[in-house]
Amino acid sequence: MKSPRDWDKPQVILAVFTGIALVALITAASTSAASFGIYNSAWDGSSKLSAEAEATGSTVTVARSVEEYDSVPPKGTIAFVLSPDKPYNPSARQNLQQFVQNGGTLVIAEDFGSHSNALVQALGVNARFDGHLVRDDRYNYQSPALPVAHNVKNHSYTENVSALTLNHGTAIRTQNGSAIVQSSGYAYLDTTPNSKLDNNETITNHSVVTTHSVGQGQVVLVSDPSIFINSMLERPGNKAFVQNLVSEHENVLLDTSHTSQLPPLMAAVLFIRDSAAAQILLGGSGIFGLIVWGFHAKKVKSRIPNRADPEYRQSQEMNAEAMSSYLQQKHPEWEQDRTERVVTSLQDQYRKE
Structure with missing residues (x-):
């Protein structure tokens, strides 16, 4: 039986491949x-x-x-x-x-x-x-x-x-x-x-x-x-x-x-090391970024779903219909009561987390 996390497998796979690609890119650049x-x-x-x-x-x-x-x-x-x-x-x-x-x-x-x-x-x-x-x-x-x-x-x-x-x-x-x-x-x-x-x-x-x-x-x-x-x-x-x-x-x-x-990354590092102007620009950009983040941190945080929030959980539970539709397409041979039991089980597991 799938857990709620299984619904995110495509995203997990994408994240893994993105991480691998990023590491490869950094390695190639350095x-x-x-x-x-x-x-x-x-x-x-x-x-x-x-x-x-x-x-x-x-x-x-x-x-x-x-x-x-x-x-x-x-x-x-x-x-x-x-x-x-x-x-x-x-x-x-x-x-x-x-x-x-x-x-x-x-x-x-x-x-x-x-x-x-x-x-x-x-x-x-x-x-x-x-x-x-x-x-x-x-x-x-x-x-x-x-x-x-x-x-x-x-x-x-x-x-x-x-x-x-x-x-x-x-x-x-x-x-x-x-x-x-x-x-x-x-x-x-x-x-x-x-x-x-x-x-x-x-x-x-x-x-x-x-x-x-x-x-x-x-x-x-x-x-x-x-x-x-x-x-x-x-x-x-x-x-x-x-x-x-x-x-x-x-x-x-x-x-x-x-x-x-x-390699590009090392050339950039050496350029910054040897250039006072580049160091000032980079340092200034970092400080500016921190200031911007300070102003917008609360706004960004407010947009991140809180799993403990009852409204968030209710919105997730409302996806039962979508889950049921997915299962029916995936397993057309299942009877309706079996599909409902699986959906209920998934929602119960989700509430326990």
Whole structure:
């Protein structure tokens, strides 16, 4: 036998689906599917990079424009640029160059993108990302395309790091930098490319992390941005490497200025955070809303039915005819007295609530 609540099942189902849709909408608006994205919590995102930085006690800033480099003190700040999607124009390059010259540390991680080498050159660093896949048939994690670089030099960034695991990375060609992590001597660049060692390809050590002094600061090149993604941080050495990078700095700047767009909700949050006018407008709107609610609360409350009100109960009981009509349509095989008994039973249950 149905209870009075059963009459509201369509509304309940609608409410549930509305709730699910709302949660999905908020999730979509606050997350990103962009590879290496700071707000991407999937395997190819870098949301854990931000979490690791915060765990060390560093102050984390998500930079939507290069002007935000001016908002942090260069000394004591490390900035991350992960495989930018578009080139840095001369003005933007100048911002980054000034940041490094004045004592900042800039990490540029790239594999096959076409925009990082121009930035490296503009910084005065004599090094380039090769752009070909580095493979290692002997020392790798599950696949030669995931080489394990275990030639690690003594450096503050490599403390407790026995090796780094790449995921379809490349190599760094440099003449004046210091290679602090290199592949094994069995690695080669797949220049063909055909996923195998050809006669024109040579097995040798390849640099995967290099450091370069620029002015009072430093540029760190990493030949695979995948080292910083969520799934690869779990590989031995990768997380320790990230922790070493950020723990030496009080501030961490995550440069998203030249990568895929931020999710709408996070963009709005960051805009409000950085805009005094937006904060005043939002705060004023909230206060105005409270005032309006105060004036109309009684009116709104008066329109909400009171189940204990005798008149309300009487109006509900008057729906007996509608209930009876519904049951007759639903169960035409029922006799009239059976229909009446069901209606009476439902009304009795309703009165007891």
